[in-house]
Amino acid sequence: MIDRIKFLIKDVDFDIVERLDLTLDALYKKKYESEVYEGNIGNLTIKYRKSSEDKILTINGSLHKYYKGNNFSSFTIDEAKKAILQLEEKVGISKDRFMVQNIELGLNIRMPRTPMKYIYTIKSYKFKDFIPMTPYETKVMGYRCKFTNYEIKFYDKTYDAKVQDKQIAPKNTLRYEIKMKNKYATRKGFIEVTAEKIFDGIYLPKAKRLMDNIFKELDFLDLSCNHEGIEPNEVKEYFFIKSDNYKFYIEYLKELEEKDPKKKVYKNAMDAKRRLVKKVRPNLTGELTGELKEKFAKGIEALSKK
Known part of the structure; x- marks a missing residue:
């Protein structure tokens, strides 16, 4: 030790x-x-x-x-x-x-x-x-x-x-x-x-x-998951929203929506995030951290x- x-x-x-x-x-x-x-x-x-x-x-x-x-x-x-x-x-x-x-x-x-x-x-x-x-x-x-x-x-x-x-x-x-x-x-x-x-x-x-x-x-x-029923693009997007860089992207969308509220880019992104999390989360296994x-x-x- x-x-x-x-x-x-x-x-x-x-x-x-x-x-x-x-x-x-x-x-x-x-x-x-x-x-x-x-x-x-x-x-x-x-x-x-x-x-x-x-x-x-x-x-x-x-x-x-x-x-x-x-x-x-x-x-x-x-x-x-x-x-x-x-x-x-x-x-x-x-x-x-x-x-x-x-x-x-x-x-x-x-x-x-x-x-x-x-x-x-x-x-x-x-x-x-x-x-x-x-x-x-x-x-x-x-x-x-x-x-x-x-x-x-x-x-x-x-x-x-x-x-x-x-x-x-x-x-x-x-x-x-x-x-x-x-x-x-x-x-x-x-x-x-x-x-x-x-x-x-x-x-x-x-x-x-x-x-x-x-x-x-x-x-x-731990993003290890059961990939059945999930598209590769959705997995990529889920990894992105869980990364540190996602917050910068969201701040950028906020600024865009403040300048042009009709576009609703921030609202649409948050809605898409909620839908994706709801779909992917049940498939997360936590297998790697469990083993460690x-x-x-x-x-x-x-x-x-x-």
């Missing part, structure tokens, strides 16, 4: 640079008048910042990928604890000093159909629309909803693993993620969390509850058993 994470460790002695084979970032030193040394432990990015005021080490990346080599396989609580112990040993600093700064929760859901079929039905969260994760690119097939201190993502993990990591993930794996900055995580009860405590009995139920609550507050627009909600419920429930 807990995937990408950022740890911050204060008052770290300079010998960490040699022990972890970190290299100086000359551009950073010139710009900010402090020294930053960088390196990696596996997929994790390590940075050490030394200034007159502090000596800070940060560790950032996917804990799941660090331990398993990917983040589409299962990642049990015991495995996560072992990953922390490995990291503690390699860094040479006690895990009770690893303060959690940012945290990402993730859930992989195996679906019966292509993930994007379900993702297209997810419209908004707290009245904010989901948008493509990488518009005009094909790096990730998915949608995100971004706020100041947290971000929600749904994407095709099977496609992502193939394109980004050159790996083969199970077919039709849909990934649901919540990325939290420290301020939002604190608001949600993740207060003064260390690597030693993050996988104990207090914080895991909070993480599970947060994923569940956000999912239940999503707004869906069912699979999510099983996936989130299984987290407590791992």
Whole structure:
């Protein structure tokens, strides 16, 4: 459940640079008048910042990928604890000093159909629309909803693993993620969390509850339907009246009717909309959102058993 994470460790002695084979970032030193040394432990990015005021080490990346080599396989609580112990040993600093700064929760859901079929039905969260994760690119097939201190993502993990990591993930794996900055995580009860405590009995139920609550507050627009008795043109028109662009069209017709009331273009459009909705609505099945909600419920429930 807990995937990408950022740890911050204060008052770290300079010998960490040699022990972890970190290299100086000359551009950073010139710009900010402090020294930053960088390196990696596996997929994790390590940075050490030394200034007159502090000596800070940060560790950032996917804990799941660090331990398993990917983040589409299962990642049990015991495995996560072992990953922390490995990291503690390699860094040479006690895990009770690893303060959690940012945290990402993730859930992989195996679906019966292509993930994007379900993702297209997810419209908004707290009245904010989901948008493509990488518009005009094909790096990730998915949608995100971004706020100041947290971000929600749904994407095709099977496609992502193939394109980004050159790996083969199970077919039709849909990934649901919540990325939290420290301020939002604190608001949600993740207060003064260390690597030693993050996988104990207090914080895991909070993480599970947060994923569940956000999912239940999503707004869906599922246009899957039984097409018998409905013409393709009517389906196209119904999709249009349910889109965000329809309101601009209606405002345009309002203005036209105000200038020439005899044309009744606005009234006719609203009458046509009512007739179409009355005809199409009984045929809407909600099949896609039904499948997604069912699979999510099983996936989130299984987290407590791992």
